[in-house]
Amino acid sequence: MSNKVNSGDACALPSQKKEIALSQKFSTGELSIEPNRYHYVWAKFCPWATPGAIMIDYTGLNQVISKFSIYPLRHAGIADDWFFGKNDDDEDSLLHTTRLSENYKKTVPNFSARPTVPALIDLKTGGVVNDSSLDIMTELAGNWKKYFATDVPDVYPDSLKIDIDQMNTQIITDITSVPGKISEVDSQAEYEMLFNQYFDRLDKLDARLADQRFLMGDHITLPDFWLVVSLIRFDLVFYFKNKLNKKRLDEYPNLWRYARECYQIPAFRQNTDFNVIKQFFFQTSDNPVTSFDRVIPVGPDLDRWEE
Template sequence: MSQNVNRGDACALPTQKNDAGFTKKFSTGELPVEPNRYHYVWAKFCPWATPAAMMIDYTGLNKVISKFATDPLRHPGIDDDWFFGKNANDEDPVLHTTRLSQNYKKAVPNFSARPTVPALIDLTTGGVVNDSSRDIMFELGGSWKAYFDQNVPDVYPDDLKPEFDAMNTRIITDITSIPGKISDVDSQAEYDMLFNQYFDRLAQLDRRLADKRFLMGDHITLPDFWLVVSLIRFDVVFYFKSKLNKKRLVDFPNLWRYAKECYQIPAFKQNTDFTAIKQHFFQVSDDPVTSFDRVIPGGPDLSKWED
C-alpha cells in the first residue's frame, strides 16, 4: 500500500483472502492437535487477527500455542508484506524469519500474493497452514478444548454452535466488516446502507446487553472476542476514519459498560495496543509524515477505559 492510501489496509476480509490453499483444519484431521507445534502470527492493530490472540490467552492456549505480532507499520517502499520488527532484520523469535511472506513461501514456494494476518504456522515446516481469521477462531475454540485451563468456561459449546455461529456471523457481517467495506464505496447510497447496517446492529446489541453481562450469558464466549475488538477500535479509529459518526461507543450505555468490563480482563487488555491501532490506521507506514491524512490524532481520551 502506498502512503497516500487513506484506508489503513488493516487485514484482508475473509472473502479477500489468498486463494493458495491455506485452509488446513484440525476438525477435518488435516492438522494434528499437538501442543507446541503451532505459532500464531497476528497484528495488534488488526480487528480480524486480534480476537484469536485474546482467545488464546484467555483460554490458556498460550501455554501450548505461541504467538507473535508483526510491526504495525508498513516499511518504506514495501507495501505488500508484514515485518516482524521496525528494522528489516528483526526476527520473529520463534520462526526466525524477518517477514511474513517467508513463511507463506515455506508452504507454497511460488507464493506471490500479499501476505495477510492472521496466519497460523506449523513449526515443523515453518509454513502457513491457515490464514482465515474465522477458521482459526472456530478451530481453536472447537478442537483444542483439551488444552484449555480447567477453570475457563467453554467459549464455544458443541451443543450451542449453531446459535454461536449465528451471532458470530451477525457481528462479522454487520460490524467487523463494515469499516473495510465502507472505505471502498463509490456512492452515497452505498455508504448510507453500510452506515445504517453498522449502527442498527450496534443498537440491537446494546438492547441485548441490557439484561446480559456478556453476549451469550454470564461468561465470556467466542462472539465476545469478535465484538469487543471492534468496539475498542470504534471511537479510536472508525468514528473518524470510516465516517461512522452517528454515535460514539460511549453513547451506547450497555455496550460501553460491557466493553469496559471485558477490557479489564487481562487477556483483553494485554492484547489491546491503542498506539499500534492509531499508528497503523492513520500513519500507515514508517515513511516520513508529509500529509495531514497521515497525522496521528491526539484523541480521543483513552483514560476512560481505565475508569
C-alpha cells in the first residue's frame, strides 16, 4: 500500500472536481433547520474540516449539532476509507457505523469514491447531506443564528458577507489549498509559483493584522477559523513536508500574535491536537513504521503557543 498523502487527502477540496457532489443546503429548503438532527464528522488533522469544528463550538452550535472525529490514521491495507476508531468494528456512537463510506452509501447506494471529511450527516437517515467545507460553514453561519450562544458576536454578519466571502476565497485559494497542490507538482516552476502565492498572501495578511485584532475587525468571523487552522499547521508540518520554508510563523509578528491569541480561545484550543496533526501528515497509516519519511518529528517546541 502506498503511504503517499497530501494535505487534501482526507478532505473535500473545493478546487477539485469530485465524482459525486453532496451539497444539500438549509438556505434552499433542501435541509430543515432542526436541532439535534445533524452530526458533523471531521478530522483533527484536517485543515479543511477543522475550521467547521471550531466554528460549531465557538458559536455554541455544539449544543444542537453533534461532532465526531475520525481515527487519524489509515487502517493497514485500506487507503480509501476512514474508520471511526482504531479497530475495524469501533462505531460512532450516534451513527452506529464503523467507517465513513457506510454513511456516504446511505445517501448514494453506489458510492465508490474516496469518502472525505468534513461530512454533515442527517441522523434520521444516517446519510451524508453535505461534504463541502465552505458550504457547511456558510450554511450554518447564515441559517442557524437563532441557535448561536447569546454572548457570541455574529461570525457572518449580513453587512460583511461580501467582504467575508472574498476573504474566505483568498485564504482558501492562497493558503489552505496550496500544501496539497504543492505536494503534487512535477516541475520547479510550478512549485515556485505556488510557493510565492502562499507567502505573498501571508505577507498581505500580516500587514492587515498590524492594526486590527482579527481579519475583519474587532471580533472573530468565518475567515479567522480558516486562517488560524492553516497557521497552526504551517510550522508543524508544511514548513518541512511541503517545502514552504521562506519564513517561519514567528517571523510574521502580527500573524504570530494573532494565531496565539486565537489559540487561547477554548473553541480553537479544544479542537487543536498537535500530536494528531503530526501523526497523520508524517505517519499516514497504522502500518509499522519502516522508513524515515514516516517517522514523526519530535519538534517544534509547542510550548511557544502558550507564551
